[in-house]
Amino acid sequence: MRTLIDFDDAPVFAIPAAGGVREGVLVEGPQGWGEFSPPADSDDALAARWLTAAMEPSTVGWPDAVRGRVPVAAAIPEVDPATAHRLAGAGGCGCARVVVGARRDSRGQDSARVAAARDAQGPGASVRCVVETTDVDEAIATIVHLDTVASGLEMVELSGGSVEFAAAVRRGVDVPIAVDALLLSEAGRVDAADVAVLRCGPLGGVRRAMRRADALGLPCVVNLSALTSIGLAGDVALAAALPDLPFACGPAAVSPADGDVVAEARSLMPVDGCLPAAPMPAAPDPVRLARYAVTDPATIGRWRDLLRRAAAAS
Template sequence: MRTWIDLDDAPVFAIPAAGGPRYGVLVEGPQGWGEFSPSPGASDELAARWLTAAMEPSTVGWPDALRGRVPVDAARPTVAVGRDIDAAVTLIREAAPDVAHLIDCTAEQAAAIRRRVDLPVAVDADVLAADPQCADVVVLRCGRLGGVRRAMRRAERLGLPALVVFSGTSSIGVAADVALAAALPDLPYACGPVPQWLRDGDVVSSARSLGTSDGYLPAAPMPAGPDATRLGQFLVTDAAVVAQWRDLLRRAAALL
């Protein structure tokens, strides 16, 4: 499929955000567009998964949706465990969420917190790979797991309820997370949150932007394409930055 994607001229964009600009690359295939936006410092292997996710809607398309829209929780807290399990437990008890979503944790830490809180514990699929018994809920991120189909297969193998976290940078990327949530057989938890920066900047038209939510987001068979004017506002023109992202894109493609 990578031969169908134009990697050399893929536009690199950056959307301003509170913690610094959020970068991504838009890849176009015969069926439309996808978003490649791994986090800074991502390995080539992780970038390859992101590229697979970006190519999925623009080539083979997403699986059929089982629901026309997905619920969004804009306020669910995430708990960064780090080294302090006691502090993480305290935060969870004070927040009283419907599910304890842990980040920056190991399987051993997740298991320890699970024994001390009286609600489901959710961790990323990669953490569960080390110990499938360390949590009650698997967190799915479409880009990181290599697309909708791969994320669904991972959840099926684990046999746990799923929580979909939005990991896209623009509405093109968020649409993939929404497609994943829409295609899951069961969706016991609301998804999200919608990235705050999308309220002020996006690469698709305002009518197609997923930057606002009334508690739900619509599922679509493919993401919206970029709007030329809005993409132009966020297009990266720094030659060094563009070269860095396109080089990562090419290295990722070489692993597919």
């Protein structure tokens, strides 16, 4: 099937975002398009899984959806409380996902941001946190404190550290702990988490992610890992196909509002807190694709090389 996909002419794109420019490649197959956007420092095995995910919609297609829309959380990065309040109240999302530094010098800012998100969301909505520390004691102290500030956290995602770190934090708190499904699977430690975090790209596509979820046997939350609406459609397809979806999806790292390669009418933006599921991604819009196309030969060459290595390893 790879012989039907033109890797050599696949367009490389760069989308501007708050955290810096994010890059990737669009691949076209017999049935449509996919997005290949692993971290630039990915090894061949990880890149191969991202390529499998990118090729899935353009070759075998996605599994049938069991829901037409999926709820998504509002993204609250490390911003001031006023901005956090505005972001939490936008898009009609019933959940806010707040990033916290979990450092002694950030405790006040973290608390203010979580309190602002809770105020904007109201008592009937959910607030979850992403804790960015690998210190067990700091993580536990932060979670216990913010659980009180938020009048109850839905869950806490641990963005770094080992499975042993996650297990130690989980033993020290009463808040559900969410850990990346790939980390849990590779370590064989489902006791380290209450919730498994599924990401379509790193897990190798919708089907492989669903198999991981089934093997782990934990409640799952889907985090959107793609950069464009072409890739986000795969994340949404995963959430739409899961038998159970107890949580709103984690928001995308790059919002289509920052820039997208599909037509504005096909851009995946939350409406009433949800994103629509589709049987296949939208095709890129030529004008928008040209706007974000990379022309630097060195950058194109780097992505072509990663794409070739991913294809050889998959």
